[in-house]
Amino acid sequence: MSFPKELYEQAFKCMRCGFCVVKCPAWETTGWESGSPRGRMLQVKGVVDGFLKPTDYLIENIYKCTFCEYCLWRCPAGVETTEVIKGFREFLVKLGKYPTVLDNVAEALAEEHNIYNFPNDSRADWIDYADLEEVKVGEPAEVVYFVGCVSSMTGRAMGIASSTARILSHLGFDWTILGEDEWCCGNPMVLSGRVEGFEEAARHNVEAIRKLGAKLVVMSCPGCYKTFTREYPKIVGDLGFEVKHMLQVLRDALRDGKLKLSKPVEATAVYHDPCELGRVEEMYDAAREVLSAIPGLKVVEFRRSRFTSRCCGAGGMVKATYPDMALGLAKMRVEEALELGADMVVSSCPTCKLNMMDAIADSGKKVRMVDVTEIIGDILEA
Numbered sequence: 001m002s003f004p005k006e007l008y009e010q011a012f013k014c015m016r017c018g019f020c021v022v023k024c025p026a027w028e029t030t031g032w033e034s035g036s037p038r039g040r041m042l043q044v045k046g047v048v049d050g051f052l053k054p055t056d057y058l059i060e061n062i063y064k065c066t067f068c069e070y071c072l073w074r075c076p077a078g079v080e081t082t083e084v085i086k087g088f089r090e091f092l093v094k095l096g097k098y099p100t101v102l103d104n105v106a107e108a109l110a111e112e113h114n115i116y117n118f119p120n121d122s123r124a125d126w127i128d129y130a131d132l133e134e135v136k137v138g139e140p141a142e143v144v145y146f147v148g149c150v151s152s153m154t155g156r157a158m159g160i161a162s163s164t165a166r167i168l169s170h171l172g173f174d175w176t177i178l179g180e181d182e183w184c185c186g187n188p189m190v191l192s193g194r195v196e197g198f199e200e201a202a203r204h205n206v207e208a209i210r211k212l213g214a215k216l217v218v219m220s221c222p223g224c225y226k227t228f229t230r231e232y233p234k235i236v237g238d239l240g241f242e243v244k245h246m247l248q249v250l251r252d253a254l255r256d257g258k259l260k261l262s263k264p265v266e267a268t269a270v271y272h273d274p275c276e277l278g279r280v281e282e283m284y285d286a287a288r289e290v291l292s293a294i295p296g297l298k299v300v301e302f303r304r305s306r307f308t309s310r311c312c313g314a315g316g317m318v319k320a321t322y323p324d325m326a327l328g329l330a331k332m333r334v335e336e337a338l339e340l341g342a343d344m345v346v347s348s349c350p351t352c353k354l355n356m357m358d359a360i361a362d363s364g365k366k367v368r369m370v371d372v373t374e375i376i377g378d379i380l381e382a
């Protein structure tokens with residue numbers, strides 16, 4: 001079993017300065033060097049060189065990375081830590097050494113093409129719970145809304161899908177969803193190392209969109225967005241359509257004068273940058289531009305925001321593999337919001353939303369967790 005040479009060389013580049021350690025969310029919860037980016041690089045080298053065995057403890061250290069990408073921003077040596085960890089997870093999977101809960105996810109993706117193992121023909125059921133005019137499902141249109149597993153199939157996140165739908169119609173787009181032809185984008189496969197089936201999913205989704213003749217695909221999930229823009233081109237080359245996150249759609253509509261916001265929202269909101277839109281895509285300003293255009297809304301900033309933003313804890317499949325760690329990190333974020341006097345935490349990621357909602361429910365705190373699309377969807381003018 002060989003580990004890719006270029007990834008081994010990346011791990012070897014680590015000069016052990018430790019600049020990446022202190023704000024790594026996994027290190028913050030474990031407190032152990034072995035749970036830090038620097039420690040992970042050492043463990044990768046140790047296993048590949050044959051000095052360390054992939055014990056349960058080592059596997060846990062590797063799978064507690066949330067792929068927040070904080071360490072990439074901190075590393076003076078330019079070590080591509082997350083690529084090394086992703087590649088090493090694939091390596092561990094081939095050895096049969098990984099958290100076994102990932103078998104359930106892999107089975108769901110293989111059989112039903114969504115992370116929940118629900119029948120995939122229920123992908124459009126969220127429409128039944130939304131107050132919407134007729135929604136096109138799998139029909140030719142200029143725009144495809146790629147809803148994503150979480151917003152399609154989780155009751156607490158379906159508001160993101162229905163708000164996005166209302167916004168797209170309000171802005172006059174000719175749009176459709178794929179319905180059961182939408183398969184999980186495959187981000188969970190890439191993150192977990194269970195990459196079997198990823199190429200098929202990528203080809204399927206791209207082909208399904210091309211068949212409908214869409215020129216633009218919009219996403220309300222940063223994981224889907226990242227997978228389409230960064231991973232799919234490696235497999236299919238030019239996608240043949242443009243990809244935008246809803247934050248970009250909203251910002252552009254605001255700038256073009258198509259989105260007018262005059263209904264006030266009297267609240268204090270703090271914006272939580274999702275790692276996969278913030279540090280990964282450097283999409284920091286769009287959400288702030290949209291939120292600051294809402295009359296009455298006071299927008300405050302976390303002390304750790306933009307590139308220093310604290311991960312909500314759910315990324316990297318940690319919500320599935322180590323839910324207590326994911327919950328603990330989300331609770332820290334909620335506490336920070338309360339210290340700022342916020343009565344509303346706003347994000348632009350369905351997974352951040354669910355994890356922070358869990359933290360709010362668990363701690364009994366009085367603060368709302370909403371998506372940018374939900375705020376805008378509620379105040380659209382007739």
Ligand code: SF4
Pocket residue numbers: 023024025026027036037040064065066067068069070071072081082
């Ligand atoms: S990506 Fe985030 S969680 Fe993973 S090692 Fe780097 S700082 Fe830690």
Ligand code: SF4
Pocket residue numbers: 013014015016017018019020021037038041071074075076077078079081
């Ligand atoms: S910042 Fe980079 S070089 Fe320094 S310990 Fe972390 S991974 Fe290694």
